[in-house]
Amino acid sequence: xxKPIIGITTGRRTERSTHTSRPARIAGxxxxxxxxxxxxxxxxxxxxxxxxxxVIAAVLGAVDGLLLSGGGDVVSLAYxxxxxxxxxxxxxxxxxxxxxxxxxxxxxxxxxxxxxRGIQSLNVALGxxxxxxxxxxxxxxxxxxxQEQETLLGHTIDIEPGSLLAKVLGTTSTAVNSYHHQAVKDxxxxxxxxxxxxxxxxxxxxSAAGLPILAVQCxxxxxxxxxxxxxxxxxxxxAAAAERxxxxxxxxx
Numbered sequence: 208x209x210k211p212i213i214g215i216t217t218g219r220r221t222e223r224s225t226h227t228s229r230p231a232r233i234a235g236x237x238x239x240x241x242x243x244x245x246x247x248x249x250x251x252x253x254x255x256x257x258x259x260x261x262v263i264a265a266v267l268g269a270v271d272g273l274l275l276s277g278g279g280d281v282v283s284l285a286y287x288x289x290x291x292x293x294x295x296x297x298x299x300x301x302x303x304x305x306x307x308x309x310x311x312x313x314x315x316x317x318x319x320x321x322x323x324r325g326i327q328s329l330n331v332a333l334g335x336x337x338x339x340x341x342x343x344x345x346x347x348x349x350x351x352x353x354q355e356q357e358t359l360l361g362h363t364i365d366i367e368p369g370s371l372l373a374k375v376l377g378t379t380s381t382a383v384n385s386y387h388h389q390a391v392k393d394x395x396x397x398x399x400x401x402x403x404x405x406x407x408x409x410x411x412x413x414s415a416a417g418l419p420i421l422a423v424q425c426x427x428x429x430x431x432x433x434x435x436x437x438x439x440x441x442x443x444x445x446a447a448a449a450e451r452x453x454x455x456x457x458x459x460x
Contacts, residue, residue, distance in 0.1 A: 210250040211448035214270035215240050216305050216325075218278040219256045219298060236276045239428040240322075244274065246431075246438060249445035258303040267311035272318040272448030275305055275325030277426060280389055283339060286331050291339035293388060306332040313418070318447035320440060321422030323387055326412060329422050333395035340388055341408060349406045351385045358433045361385045364410045364425075370401040371413045371421055375443045376436060383410065383425035390424060398422075419447045 217236045234255045241251035251274075254266050267273070279296025283289060285306075290297075305325075309332040312319050321329040327337055341348045353361045360382035366373045373379050391409040394400055398420070402411040414420040421444075427437035 209452075210248060211271040211445055211452050212269065213244045213249045213251050213272045213274055213444060213448055214254050214266055214308070215244070215251055215274045216254050216276050216301070216308060217256055218276070218301055237428070240274065240276050243428045243431055243438065243441045244445065247441040247445040249441070249448065254304070254308065256298070256301050256304060258300045258307075260307055263304060263307045264311055267308055267315065267317070270317070270448075271452045272320070272444050273308055273312040274444065275309070275319065275321040275328055275422070277323035277325065277386075279324065280339075281324070281327050281331050281337065283337070286336040288336065288339065291343070293340045293343070302328065302331075305329075309333065313420075316418065317451055318419035318444050319421070320444040321412075321420075322428065323424060323426055326391060326422035326424050327389060329420070330391045330395050330398060330412060333397045335391060335395035335398065336393040338390045338392045338408070341390055342388070345390075345406060345408055347406055348408065349404060351390075351404075351408065352388055353385055358430055359384060360430065360434065362404050364402045364404050366402040366411070367400070370399075372401040372411050372423070375421065375439050377439070378436075381436065383423075384430045385424075386426055387424055419451075 217234045221230045244251040280294045282297045282299050305328040338344050341351050349362050366379045398412040399415040401413045404410050410424045412422050427440045431437040
């Protein structure tokens with residue numbers, strides 16, 4: 208049986224080129240994302256940053272699951288808010304790409320896994336809003352952006368019993384790594400909260416209707432090699448994608 212294909216969204220960065228004076232504009236992500244998918248038995252394919260809707264439709268028509276990767280802040284006007292002074296690394300092209308990818312994935316009932324920015328773009332794509340700066344907007348907030356020397360699980364999340372996340376991880380409480388200054392605020396109607404940190408910040412959401420949609424604010428692709436618990440999130444999307452592929456094959460042309 209062929210490996211299920213997981214489409215992974217990418218962002219843009221600018222780097223100094225080694226062979227020309229012109230800066231290189233690069234679409235890509237950290238290797239930990241595709242490597243984590245591969246370890247779980249999936250075949251990762253990258254969706255380059257684009258707002259060509261036909262390109263997005265073609266890729267989403269060819270994959271078995273969608274992984275929304277981490278990155279900069281979602282443009283605040285997308286959820287009706289003016290930008291906070293700390294907003295940074297906005298990319299409206301990537302926003303449009305991910306919003307359309309979410310819609311296309313849901314139309315095909317593909318499994319979706321959102322990571323960090325991915326939980327935020329998923330929530331905004333479906334009509335929710337964001338906390339734009341946790342230190343400024345959440346009284347008594349813990350540290351949510353660590354600068355550690357080694358892989359660090361920095362704070363605890365409490366997971367809703369009976370949630371998809373609890374079933375996937377096999378626990379209702381665990382520590383997570385943390386690299387974000389924004390978070391889900393108003394939850395989209397199609398989603399429900401599945402975990403929070405103990406300062407009240409939303410740390411995960413999933414489908415309110417039982418669809419294969421799961422998103423977390425932490426970075427499991429970074430922690431999963433030192434803490435195998437987090438590889439289970441990639442195991443989940445690959446297994447869900449394989450099941451979706453079997454259903455497509457059973458339904459026929």
